[in-house]
Amino acid sequence: MAVQAQFCYENMSLPLPILPSLEIGFSLQEFPSQQNAQSLVSMMGYQPLDAQLEIQRQELDCFLQLRNERLRYALREQRNEQLGNLLKTLESKAMYLLTRKEEDLVRATNKRMELEACLREVEMECESWQRLAQANESTAMDLSKRLEQAKDSSAEDEESAEDEESCNKDQQQERDDKMACKHCSSRSSCVLFLPCRHLCSCKSCEPLLVSCPFCKSVKEGSIKVFLV
Structure with missing residues (x-):
């Protein structure tokens, strides 16, 4: 074709236009054979320029x-290849992120189970402390009642002790009155008169008495008595 065009332009004394190279992207099958080219050249020799x-x-x-x-x-093949590579990259990243998320989910699940176990332990401990507090409260109430009873019994004991002390004082006073010297009534009796054997005189009054101050019998002798 280029030879035919060149021939035509040379015959017509016209400049030859620049044609693209026939070697770029064409095979020999895409162009006419030599016989067809010769016939085409012969035809173009007799055809007008237009x-x-x-x-x-x-x-x-x-x-x-x-x-x-x-x-x-x-371009379509290159774009498809780029899209395939991009899809592979995105798929690998998605798998990596999915694996990370699954690991995070497993860790979160384990953490939740640990927290639930801790919560159950805390609830059990709280219940035990509540039971202990109730037991301590009942013990405190029992101790308070016992303390009140002890106070009441202590008051009763104090009253009985006071009564007993008063009674003892009366008895002691009575004994003191019985043991007082029948002559001076100020000192305790410590001399026993004979023969009546009455303990009725103190050591100071005995030499002054010739008879028993209690029964008035004549004193024949006296004996000093030591009370233990």
Whole structure:
């Protein structure tokens, strides 16, 4: 074709247009055979210039259309490859994130189970402390009642002790009155008169008495008595 166009332009004394190289992206099957080319050259030799330009324009359009289709195919394949790589990268990242999330979920589940176990232990301990507090409260109430009873019994004991002490004082006073000297009534009796054997005189009054101050019998003798 280029030879035929060059021949035509040389015959018509016109400048030869720049055509694209036939080696770019074409195989030998895409162009006519040598016989067809010779017949085409012979035909173009007798065709007018407009017809030859139209043929060349059609050939350029076919060439450009084929190049565009191959470029679109190459771009589509490249885009598909890039999309595939991007999908693989996103899938790997998604799997990594999913694995991390599953591990976080497992850790969170274990932590929740530990917290639930701790909560149960705290509840059990709280219940035991409540039972202990109730037991201590009942013990405190019992001790309070016992303390009140002890106070009451202590008051009663104090009253009985006071009564007993008063009684003892009366008895002691009575004994003191009985043991007082019958002559002076100020000192205790410590001399026993004979023969009546009455203990009725103190040591100071005994030499002054000639008879028993209690029964008035004549004193024949006396004996000093030591009370233990």
